[in-house]
Amino acid sequence: MKRKSVKLLTSLLVTASILVGMVGCGSKTESADAGSQSAAGETEESSQPAEPEEGDTQKEADAGTTDKIKLGLTIYSTTDATAGPVVNNMQTACDGMGAELVIATDEQNPEKEITNIENLIANGCQAVFCLPYADDSIPRIAKICEDSEVYFGFYWYDLSNEETHDVCYASEYFLGNIYEDDVWSAYTAMKTLNEAGASHIGMFGLPTGRTTTTKRDNGIAQACEEFGMEILVEDRVNTNTSDDAASSVESMVSAYPDLDGIVIAGMTQTCLPGVIQSLQNLGLTEKVKVSCIDFNENQTEYFEKNSVNGVIGGHFTGGAWLAVLAVNKLQGTPLVDEPVSIKDEFIVLQSADDAKNYDAHLYQELPYTAEEYAQMSKKINEAFTYEDLLEIVGSYSIQDVMTRHNVK
Amino acid sequence: MKSNNKKKGMELFINIFPFISLIVVFVGFALLSGGRTLDITNCRKIFEQSFTLLLVAGAAVFLLSQNCLDMSVGAVIGMTGVVAALVSKINIPLAFAAALGVGVLIGLINGILHGVLGINAMIATLAMSFILRGLLLIVCKSGTVGIAVKMYDLDQVGLKMAVCVVFLVGAWLFFQFHSYGKQCRAVGAGETAAVQSGIHIAFIKIISYVFMGAAAGIAGFFTVIRTGAAMYNTGNMAEFDILIALILGGMPINGGADSKFRSAVIGVLILGILNNGMVLLGLDTYPQLITKGIIFILVLAMTFTIRNKINRDKKMA
Numbered sequence: 001m002k003r004k005s006v007k008l009l010t011s012l013l014v015t016a017s018i019l020v021g022m023v024g025c026g027s028k029t030e031s032a033d034a035g036s037q038s039a040a041g042e043t044e045e046s047s048q049p050a051e052p053e054e055g056d057t058q059k060e061a062d063a064g065t066t067d068k069i070k071l072g073l074t075i076y077s078t079t080d081a082t083a084g085p086v087v088n089n090m091q092t093a094c095d096g097m098g099a100e101l102v103i104a105t106d107e108q109n110p111e112k113e114i115t116n117i118e119n120l121i122a123n124g125c126q127a128v129f130c131l132p133y134a135d136d137s138i139p140r141i142a143k144i145c146e147d148s149e150v151y152f153g154f155y156w157y158d159l160s161n162e163e164t165h166d167v168c169y170a171s172e173y174f175l176g177n178i179y180e181d182d183v184w185s186a187y188t189a190m191k192t193l194n195e196a197g198a199s200h201i202g203m204f205g206l207p208t209g210r211t212t213t214t215k216r217d218n219g220i221a222q223a224c225e226e227f228g229m230e231i232l233v234e235d236r237v238n239t240n241t242s243d244d245a246a247s248s249v250e251s252m253v254s255a256y257p258d259l260d261g262i263v264i265a266g267m268t269q270t271c272l273p274g275v276i277q278s279l280q281n282l283g284l285t286e287k288v289k290v291s292c293i294d295f296n297e298n299q300t301e302y303f304e305k306n307s308v309n310g311v312i313g314g315h316f317t318g319g320a321w322l323a324v325l326a327v328n329k330l331q332g333t334p335l336v337d338e339p340v341s342i343k344d345e346f347i348v349l350q351s352a353d354d355a356k357n358y359d360a361h362l363y364q365e366l367p368y369t370a371e372e373y374a375q376m377s378k379k380i381n382e383a384f385t386y387e388d389l390l391e392i393v394g395s396y397s398i399q400d401v402m403t404r405h406n407v408k
Numbered sequence: 409m410k411s412n413n414k415k416k417g418m419e420l421f422i423n424i425f426p427f428i429s430l431i432v433v434f435v436g437f438a439l440l441s442g443g444r445t446l447d448i449t450n451c452r453k454i455f456e457q458s459f460t461l462l463l464v465a466g467a468a469v470f471l472l473s474q475n476c477l478d479m480s481v482g483a484v485i486g487m488t489g490v491v492a493a494l495v496s497k498i499n500i501p502l503a504f505a506a507a508l509g510v511g512v513l514i515g516l517i518n519g520i521l522h523g524v525l526g527i528n529a530m531i532a533t534l535a536m537s538f539i540l541r542g543l544l545l546i547v548c549k550s551g552t553v554g555i556a557v558k559m560y561d562l563d564q565v566g567l568k569m570a571v572c573v574v575f576l577v578g579a580w581l582f583f584q585f586h587s588y589g590k591q592c593r594a595v596g597a598g599e600t601a602a603v604q605s606g607i608h609i610a611f612i613k614i615i616s617y618v619f620m621g622a623a624a625g626i627a628g629f630f631t632v633i634r635t636g637a638a639m640y641n642t643g644n645m646a647e648f649d650i651l652i653a654l655i656l657g658g659m660p661i662n663g664g665a666d667s668k669f670r671s672a673v674i675g676v677l678i679l680g681i682l683n684n685g686m687v688l689l690g691l692d693t694y695p696q697l698i699t700k701g702i703i704f705i706l707v708l709a710m711t712f713t714i715r716n717k718i719n720r721d722k723k724m725a
Contacts, residue, residue, distance in 0.1 A: 078693060105693040109644060110552075110635040115457045119687035122450040136554030136637035140563075148449070207640065208551030237545055 069099040069330045071323055072120030072128040076108045080269045081297045082313065085363060086155065090129075090319035092366050096373030097327045097380070106130075110137040117144055117152075127151035127175065127326035129319060135211060138164040142171050151175050151326055155318035158182065158211050159341060169339055175325045176340035178318030182212050185312045185346050186219025189263050189291040192310025192350060194227040196289040198261025202252040203234040204245065204275070206266035216265045216293065232256045239267035245274030246281075253282060264292035268313075272296050276307045295349075300359055303352035311355070314347030314362060314396075321393060324376045333378035335386040342389075345396040357398050367401045368392075415721055418714050422666075425711060426658035426674045433678050437685030444688050445681065452565055456634070458680035459568045460485070460627035461649055465657075465672040466579045467623035468650045470616040471529075472659055473583075473667035474595040476522065478620050480533040481650060483540035484514050485643030488628030490547050493638045496556040503559070507629040508622055514540070515621020519614030537647075544640045552637040563633045571626070576673065579619075583669045592616060596663025653679045656707055660715060 073090060077083040087103060094101040102123055104116035110133045120128050121144070128150060132138050145152040151173045158179035159165045168174045193201060203220065206213040223229060233252050238244035252259055262279075264271045272292055279285050285307055295313035302308040321342055328335045347362070349355050361367070375381045376389060401407075437445045444450060464481055471478055488507040496503040514536065521532035547553070583589035591612050594602045599609060627646075632638045657675025660666045682703065686696045 102687070102690050103692060104687050107644070109641055110637060110639060111631060111642065114635055115683075116687070118453040118457065119684050122444065122447065122453055122684065123688045123690065124444070134552035134554070134635070134637035134639060136552060137635050139557075139560065140634070140636040143560075208549050213551070 069097075069127075069327055070102060070123070070125045071099055071326055072102045072104070072117070072123065072125030073319060074104045074106045074113050074116035074120065074128070074130045075319075076106055076131075078103055078105060081299075081363075082269055082294045082316075085295075085316035085366075086319045089317050089366055089368070090323050092368065092370050093320035093323040093373040093376075094327075096370035097323070097377040098374075099323065099327050101323070106133075108133055110134050113137070114140060114144065117141060121145070121148045121150050125150065126330050127153070127322075129153050129155055129322045129326075131156045132164075135161050135164050139167050142167050142174065145173050146171055149173065151329060153177060153322040153325065154179075155322055156180065156212070156315070158215060160211055160215075174339045175322060175329060176342065178321050178342050178344050180315045180318075180344050180346055182215035183219040183222065185293050186216035186263075186265050187223045188219075188312050188346075188348060189265065189293055189310060190220055190223030190227070190229060192291045192348075193261040193263060193289050194223070194229060196261070196291075196309040198289040199227070199229045200256065200258045201229055201231050201261040201263055202249070202256065202259050203231050204239050204248070204262070204264045204267060204271045205234055205236045206239075207236055213266070220263065220265060229261075232259055239271050241270055242274030242277070245271040246278035247274075249275050249278035250282065253284060253288070260287060261289045261291075264290070264294075266293060268292040268294035268296055268311075272302075272308075273298070276302060280307070295358070295363075299349065300352055300355040303349070303355050309350070311349040312346050313349075314358060315344045316362075317367065317393070317396060318342075318344045320368070320373065321389065324373070324389060328376075328378050331377070331379050335378070335384070335389060340386070342393055344393065347396075347398060354398070357402070361401050361405065361407055362398060365405070367396065369405075372404075415718065418718055422658065422711060422714055422718070425707075426656070426671065426678075429656065429707065430674050430678050430681075433681050433685070437681055437688070441685060441688045445685050450684065450688070454677075454680045454684050455572075456565065456568065457684065458676050459572060460631050460634075461646070461653060461679070462572055462673065462676045463575055463623045463627045463630075464620070464646060465650045465653050465676050466576050466669070467620045468654060469579070469583060469659065469667065469669050469672050470589070470592050471620055472596075472654055472661075473589075473592045473663040474613065474616065475663040476529040476613065476616070477647075477651075478518065478533045478617065479530055479647050480514070480518060480537040480540060481620065481624050482643040482646035483537040483544070484511055484621060484624035485628040485631055485646050486544050486638065486640070487514070487540045488625040489632040489638035489642045490544060490553050490628075492629045493553040493555045493632045494547075496559045496632075500556065500559055500562070503556075504626075504629050508625040511621040511623070511625020511628065512618055513621070515618040515624075516614065518621065519617030522617065523610040523613030541640070544642075548638070548640045552639045554637045555632050559633055560636065568630065571630075575623070575626070580669045588612070588615065593663070593665050593667050596667060597665050649679065652704060655711075656704070658711065661712075666715075 071094060075083050075086060078087045091101050102120055102125055104120055106113040106116050113130055113133060114137065117128050117130060128145065129152065130141065132141060132154060141152065153175040154177040157177050159168060159177050206216065220231065224231060233256055235248045238248040262275055264275065275290060279288050289309045290307065291310035292308065293312045295311060299308065299311050325335060347358060349358060376384055378384050468478065488511045491510045492503045492507040495506040518533055518536055521527045522529045591607045594605065594607055595609055595612055602609060628643065631642060653675035654671050655661060655675065656678045657671030658668060659671035682700060686699060
């Protein structure tokens with residue numbers, strides 16, 4: 001009897017606490033609700049409902065009056081040599097333009113990515129950015145953002161799939177996508193192998209079902225045809241850990257004794273150390289050439305030891321460009337009225353010197369300073385245009401950064 | 409007399425601790441986030457994010473109460489999700505039936521492996537998990553399988569709420585009041601005693617795994633509706649989320665008579681609010697992991713120490 005009373009009391013306590021919490025924070029809830037319903041932000045001032053006919057322009061103008069613009073990013077990691085610079089560049093861009101960045105990591109899983117987007121929106125982010133892990137999840141992402149009236153954009157993502165392209169471009173909240181020429185990157189990775197004398201190639205690749213994968217596969221096929229190279233074996237599964245990649249290399253070498261090159265067309269962070277270690281253990285570092293897409297922490301050392309022949313990467317500014325587009329849009333000074341598709345440039349490393357320069361001027365120091373990003377906000381620099389942004393994006397290279405930052 | 413009161417006090421603490429945790433997490437995040445966690449849209453999102461975990465955790469109560477684990481839940485969610493996505497292009501109700509059917513079939517195999525052949529539950533289901541993940545890689549060709557566009561229409565909170573209420577209330581009634589639920593707890597309390605009481609242990613275990621498979625099938629179906637696609641890693645680590653949620657909800661890890669169905673609901677809610685609240689507070693990923701780990705260890709340390717003490721006292725008495 002006594003136990004039942006305690007249970008009843010506890011249940012009542014829980015219910016009461018929930019009710020008290022909801023009532024107590026009621027006024028904030030309203031504003032938060034409005035904030036999530038409107039891209040204008042969180043403050044009561046900014047959450048004043050805009051007249052429907054005033055539409056987008058009103059929302060943008062309202063946003064211009066808010067405190068800090070809040071942007072959300074969902075990404076698979078914040079620290080590795082590929083994702084880390086994206087975060088750092090975006091953070092610097094936000095710092096420069098006076099915006100706040102909220103980051104959530106997603107384990108490269110569409111389910112977690114969608115959960116992150118929902119949580120970032122609930123946090124009050126007025127624009128969210130992601131790399132869709134499946135084309136099929138894009139309609140869901142677009143719907144979540146439209147329902148919440150939050151802008152969205154994609155980094156590292158080529159919207160060449162017609163269906164998803166149409167879904168995104170039909171949304172008034174789609175800012176655009178930053179993509180790389182993945183056919184070119186894979187082609188170039190293969191070309192460096194060919195130049196090093198390799199023609200019988202083992203390949204590590206991204207999972208199929210992504211546009212990026214298809215494009216990189218096309219680039220590899222193009223190089224094979226042009227240079228008379230052959231993909232003897234491919235592995236898209238054992239790419240998540242160095243151990244798996246190392247075992248896979250042993251199997252490849254054992255099954256194909258004439259294998260003389262390995263191309264890593266994705267998952268370089270986890271694959272490359274295993275591949276290099278395995279080749280070293282097998283005494284095949286000289287015979288089997290290696291090239292990869294995406295930079296990694298130890299590439300300078302790998303070049304010095306002749307363990308790699310080419311690394312294509314450095315495409316880390318996409319998030320920052322999206323931030324530039326979003327901040328300008330949200331502060332009521334859009335750079336462009338329509339969604340845009342911007343091609344980010346790759347950097348090709350072929351020597352230890354290239355790797356050292358990259359490390360010093362684009363990784364340790366970022367390619368653009370907060371002050372440079374600040375000049376990309378029309379609120380600070382009225383003369384800045386979309387064409388200026390395209391020019392900056394197009395000229396991205398190690399040399400460009402060294403020149404701008406007066407490095408001799 | 410004094411020790412009796414102390415024992416009762418400890419039992420009371422164990423009983424109300426999950427509720428206190430829920431209140432602390434709920435009120436704490438509400439205050440820290442300035443009420444943003446209470447926003448109706450956010451509450452709806454927490455429910456949607458926790459929905460599939462609620463289903464599988466509800467079913468896992470039957471297994472854990474018998475001191476059984478199912479390490480294949482995540483892979484079953486992935487497999488049933490892929491099946492649902494593939495079949496959805498033919499017919500959507502058929503996709504649901506197929507996901508449910510595949511879940512039940514895998515559950516049946518798990519049940520036979522453990523209940524009839526006597527293979528350790530963890531080993532049997534872990535092996536099943538490897539098989540399923542391997543099959544997923546083959547079926548998905550290491551990529552994704554998209555759902556039929558019409559299937560997006562099913563992503564409605566109302567539908568999920570209805571499924572959730574029917575499922576959880578039904579499961580609770582069975583666990584609490586039906587002889588099957590009582591037998592599950594009896595098996596967890598001691599298999600020998602359960603056998604001597606006339607309980608057909610193999611049958612109870614098979615039914616529980618089948619139920620777990622069915623729940624994972626429904627979860628797989630709704631997971632792909634939410635994401636729009638199934639991937640080879642869909643449902644990854646779900647088994648650990650279930651375990652964490654149940655323990656946070658106060659479930660004894662060894663099962664038995666103290667097992668409570670409410671552990672599933674409370675635990676999933678705590679986990680959902682924690683995950684959502686930390687992003688709302690703008691916590692970076694690594695502090696989030698550390699916070700979750702600390703909370704988990706604290707809960708474990710407190711409940712286990714007290715539960716062990718109670719069990720020791722019971723044995724001595």
